[in-house]
Amino acid sequence: MITLLFFGPVADSVGQRRIEIEFSSGLRLGILRQQFAQDYPEAVRWVSFVAVNGVQARDDDIQIVDGSEIAFMAKFSGG
Amino acid sequence: MKAPVRIQEEDFSQDDEIAALKLVSVRMGGIATFLGCARDFSEGREVSAISFDAYDSMALAEMNALRDEAIKRFGLIDARLVHRVGTVHGGDNIVFIAAGAEHRAEAFDACRWMIDTLKERVPIWKKEITPTGDAWVVPHP
Numbered sequence: 509m510i511t512l513l514f515f516g517p518v519a520d521s522v523g524q525r526r527i528e529i530e531f532s533s534g535l536r537l538g539i540l541r542q543q544f545a546q547d548y549p550e551a552v553r554w555v556s557f558v559a560v561n562g563v564q565a566r567d568d569d570i571q572i573v574d575g576s577e578i579a580f581m582a583k584f585s586g587g
Numbered sequence: 588m589k590a591p592v593r594i595q596e597e598d599f600s601q602d603d604e605i606a607a608l609k610l611v612s613v614r615m616g617g618i619a620t621f622l623g624c625a626r627d628f629s630e631g632r633e634v635s636a637i638s639f640d641a642y643d644s645m646a647l648a649e650m651n652a653l654r655d656e657a658i659k660r661f662g663l664i665d666a667r668l669v670h671r672v673g674t675v676h677g678g679d680n681i682v683f684i685a686a687g688a689e690h691r692a693e694a695f696d697a698c699r700w701m702i703d704t705l706k707e708r709v710p711i712w713k714k715e716i717t718p719t720g721d722a723w724v725v726p727h728p
Contacts, residue, residue: 516640516712517723554723559710562645579642579710585724586639586646586670586711587623587682587702 510535510572512544513579514551521551531574538568540578554582591665592650594641594711596673598680604667608687611665617691619698621684627677629724634715637681639672642710646670649709653701661697663688668701670711 512527519525537560545552558565559579560572572578588607593599601622608618625637654666669683682705686697706726713724 513642515642515710516714519640520723557710559642559645562642562648579645581642581710582712582723583726584706584708584710585713585726586641586709587706 509575510540511577512540513577515579515581516585517554517582518551518580521554522548531572535572536568537565537570537572537578540572541568544580551580555580556583557581591667592647592654593669594643594647594650594672595669596671598671599669599683601680601683604669604683604685608665608667608685611687614689615664615687616689617694618685618687619691619694620686621682621698621702622680623682623702625675625677625679625681629715632717632719634677634717636674636676636716638674638714638716638721639670639681640712640714641670641672643672646709646711650705653704653708656704657686657697657701661686661688661693661700663693663697666697666701668705670705670709672711674716 510529510531514522514525561577627634650668657666664687667685684701686694688694715722
């Protein structure tokens with residue numbers, strides 16, 4: 509399984525904080541990004557960063573392994 | 588003693604944080620601190636409360652990395668960072684940063700760098716709750 513995580517404005521827009529999806533071999537970050545944009549066109553407007561297992565990821569070719577945690581995140585506004 | 592880097596709902600004591608920092612070494616000649624507080628007015632409107640959400644595990648890891656980087660980069664003796672999550676009201680504490688060094692210059696520089704970098708790198712989000720509705724804060728470029 510892959511866990512998609514949402515926080516702040518992204519979570520509000522998606523309507524939930526986490527979604528579990530089936531893992532499939534050969535899965536890459538770009539595919540997940542595209543799927544997310546398709547499923548949540550309103551939420552994707554907020555997304556500025558993506559993290560894979562707690563580390564920011566910019567390369568869509570990153571291979572996603574089973575059990576990964578993918579966070580779709582808006583610009584940070586802490587402090 | 589509490590960990591030097593924390594994310595927590597409850598308030599913190601600046602005195603306790605500074606005392607913990609001073610316990611690290613008597614070679615510390617300068618401590619610079621930053622305290623971020625909740626305002627009751629923002630962008631021309633009243634703010635009743637501010638709600639913070641965080642990707643806790645990543646935020647804590649980033650704050651620890653920030654502390655390590657600041658110690659190395661500015662030659663600090665030690666540093667502490669505390670950020671609250673949940674809901675706060677006007678005047679409440681939000682974030683506390685303390686940089687301890689042998690001399691004031693590196694303490695000031697490191698403290699400024701840590702709060703500026705925290706805002707850029709730590710996954711925490713702020714929502715302003717106002718009498719006319721709630722709005723997530725989008726940082727200015």
